[in-house]
Amino acid sequence: MKAGYMGIDVGSVSTNIAIIDEDKDVLESLYLRTNGQPIRAIQEGLMRIQELIDIKILGVGTTGSARNLAGVIVGADVIKNEITAHAVAASTVVKGVQTVLEIGGQDSKIIILRDGIVIDFAMNTVCAAGTGSFLDQQASRLDIPIEEFGSLALGANSPVRIAGRCSVFAESDMIHKQQLGHNLEDIIAGLCQALVRNYLNNVGKGKEILGPVVFQGGVAANQGIKAAFEEELGVEVIVPEYHNVMGAIGSAVLAQSAVKKKKSTSFKGFDTSSFDYHVSSFECNSCPNHCEIINIHQEDEIIARWGSKCPKWEAV
Amino acid sequence: MKVTFPHMGTMSIAVKTLLIELGLEVVLPPPITQKTLDLGVKNSPEFACLPLKLNIGNYIEALETGADMIIMGGGIGPCRFGYYGEVQKDILRDLGYDFNMVIFEPPQGHWREFYKSLKLLLGNISWTKVYTAWKKGWAKAQALDQISRLTNQSRPYLVKRKEATKIYKRGLKLIDQAQNISETEAAIKRIRTDFDSLERIEDFQPLKVGLVGEIYVILEPFTNLHIEEKLGELGVLVDRSIYLSEWIEEHLYLGIFRDNKHRNHIQELASPYLNHFVGGHGLESVGETVMYAKESFDGVVHLGPFTCMPEIIAQSILPTVSKDLDIPVLSLSLDEHTGDAGYITRLEAFVDLLARKEEKEELIV
Structure with a gap:
């Protein structure tokens, strides 16, 4: 039986799992939709991974916006934020990487590395224009499968100009252009350029973007966006093979080093997927904050609790 | 009334x-x-x-x-x-x-x-009544700042970091209940002993982060989602640039009592980047970032309310300061949001960045 480390990235849109070996090579990866049910996604992910590969797990790490929840359920050795996880993955996969462009479902970020160390990063703050969910929405509005959306852009002759600062404006601009009779390829290519412009002005503002540039996250599959980045930046943009599970790979790499220090893993085993996990919540009425306290139950036992602003409900 | x-x-x-x-x-x-x-x-x-x-x-x-x-x-x-x-x-x-x-x-x-x-x-x-009232209030203002500073300076070293906030809150209560100046001073002493009695991590060098920005969001933990506590519990020694008593000394103290030394120093430090008043604490945010860089802090967190003009000016200048003086700066805009997941992600990533940069091993509990 092979042995390796597992990374789990539970994001707003997708839940990804990656398994790496001691040499940090990816043995298996999995990309699932979270569908608003992170616990089910984690359990289903574990079940599917177990079917795909016969492996002894030496360590496990979690990341993504549901990293704490995932960490409690699987027994994580390391729980790390997605910025660090993405940076670690990029520098593992592409040696000497200096810039990471990452666009996911609800957020986009830029990470600047020098000599393998993160020296600066930024994340979108006020708005989610140009992230995966917006593209998803536009693709379904135009009735094009999201997988083909980007490659259509490559067939454009003269991309139209689309306002990219705000997704509401972008959508109405797209509709106007479409009603004027512009063809689909030009509109999609225009949208790709608008999103890239917005990303560089907003998230990438003031950052020194040097190659090698790695583009990762779910949106990296979109060839139109990749081409628009290359045109705007004037450098080659590398999309790694496992671009959509980079967070999970990073978290597996972090698990590897965490276990080296801890000597053993806290992984609860694949059996976790057969336990019944459920969440209960209640509103604490001790003060006008009315905190919504969330209990995570494994069978009948409460294994974690969060949501309070004060220590009252801290102890499980 | x-x-x-x-x-x-x-x-x-x-x-x-x-x-x-x-x-x-x-x-x-x-x-x-x-x-x-x-x-x-x-x-x-x-x-x-x-x-x-x-x-x-x-x-x-x-x-x-x-x-x-x-x-x-x-x-x-x-x-x-x-x-x-x-x-x-x-x-x-x-x-x-x-x-x-x-x-x-x-x-x-x-x-x-x-x-x-x-x-x-x-x-x-009567003016004597004003004077005694001021002295009592002033003693409390100073005591509040002292226990807050004490808390920030102790928290990262503690084995149980969560205890720090409990002691701090106890201190607030004691100061609030103090009837006179000597009781106020006794409260500080009591809190100091409480901190000294806690177990500390041996041979631990925490990362040092300065907190700059607009006074309200710096001083009001509800708005900054308890940033001092969060950073401290990540093992960071936090130094706040604004304390209420210092602010009063600089702004409200009268004529000859006013201490302008610190203020002038900050203005001087800011001058290569910003050489005039821009309202609020914009100028101070720039000057204090320079100060922290010169005092070899590991990083600076810059806070401002969303749409705050002076802090937007500071925010657009800080990347240059950061590059010139090689000090990482994280700017955060605060608004109505009370969900702190995205905020914690950024703070954690920032601390990781500092830790890797300094190759100091931060102990995250």
């Missing part, structure tokens, strides 16, 4: 003592909670910044519990704070509340105005 005033961090403890000693009846707004924010957001202009909205929430909650006189500060310069009092007065009148409001403009040069406001509030009062 029942007097009230808006919250800003722990300020109410000292101000309450001052006002009571001056012979006024005080009605404190309840602590800032989600309800305060909801009331403020509902009744304020959408484009106003967060402090104005929370003030409104504070007033409404205080007026509902019987207050009828509001004390508010004024301001000068391009920061909108200067208009707060007037705007808030109109909003509350439109809501149908019956009250008076005294707005204290900064006394620089406008003595007559300042005196008139004081007279309106206190009537004929």
Whole structure:
């Protein structure tokens, strides 16, 4: 039986799992939709991974916006934020990487590395224009499968100009252009350029973007966006093979080093997927904050609790 | 007459003592909670910044519990704070509340105005009474800052970091209950002993982070989602650039008592990047970032309310400072959001960045 480390990235849109070996090579990866049910996604992910590969797990790490929840359920050795996880993955996969462009479902970020160390990063703050969910929405509005959306852009002759600062404006601009009779390829290519412009002005503002540039996250599959980045930046943009599970790979790499220090893993085993996990919540009425306290139950036992602003409900 | 005033961090403890000693009846707004924010957001202009909205929430909650006189500060310069009092007065009148409001403009040069406001509030009062009241309030303001500093300086070293906040809160209670200056001083001593009795991590060198930005969001943990506590529990030694007592010394102390040394120093440090007043704390944010870089801090976190003009100016200058002096800076805009997941992600990533940069091993519990 092979042995390796597992990374789990539970994001707003997708839940990804990656398994790496001691040499940090990816043995298996999995990309699932979270569908608003992170616990089910984690359990289903574990079940599917177990079917795909016969492996002894030496360590496990979690990341993504549901990293704490995932960490409690699987027994994580390391729980790390997605910025660090993405940076670690990029520098593992592409040696000497200096810039990471990452666009996911609800957020986009830029990470600047020098000599393998993160020296600066930024994340979108006020708005989610140009992230995966917006593209998803536009693709379904135009009735094009999201997988083909980007490659259509490559067939454009003269991309139209689309306002990219705000997704509401972008959508109405797209509709106007479409009603004027512009063809689909030009509109999609225009949208790709608008999103890239917005990303560089907003998230990438003031950052020194040097190659090698790695583009990762779910949106990296979109060839139109990749081409628009290359045109705007004037450098080659590398999309790694496992671009959509980079967070999970990073978290597996972090698990590897965490276990080296801890000597053993806290992984609860694949059996976790057969336990019944459920969440209960209640509103604490001790003060006008009315905190919504969330209990995570494994069978009948409460294994974690969060949501309070004060220590009252801290102890499980 | 029942007097009230808006919250800003722990300020109410000292101000309450001052006002009571001056012979006024005080009605404190309840602590800032989600309800305060909801009331403020509902009744304020959408484009106003967060402090104005929370003030409104504070007033409404205080007026509902019987207050009828509001004390508010004024301001000068391009920061909108200067208009707060007037705007808030109109909003509350439109809501149908019956009250008076005294707005204290900064006394620089406008003595007559300042005196008139004081007279309106206190009537004929002896100067000795004012003096003793001030001394009592002032002792508390200094004590509050001291225990806050003590907490920040101890927290990262503790084996159980969560204990720090408990001790700090105990200290706040003791200072609040202190009847005189010696009891206030005893409270500080007590808190110091409490911290000294806790177990510390051996041979631990924490990362050092400076906190700069707009005064309200720096001082009010509700708005900054308890940043000092969060960073401290990640094993970071936090140094806050603004303390209320220092701010009072610089801005409200009169003539010869005023200590301008620190302020002039900060202005001088900022001058290669920004050489004039831009309102609020914009200039200080730049100068203090330079100061932290020169004192070899590992990083700076810069906070401002969303849409705060002075801090937006600072935010656009800080990347240059960061590059020149090789000090990482994280700027965060604070608004109504109370969900702190995205905020924690950024802070954690920033601490990782600092730790890797310094190759110091931060102990994350």
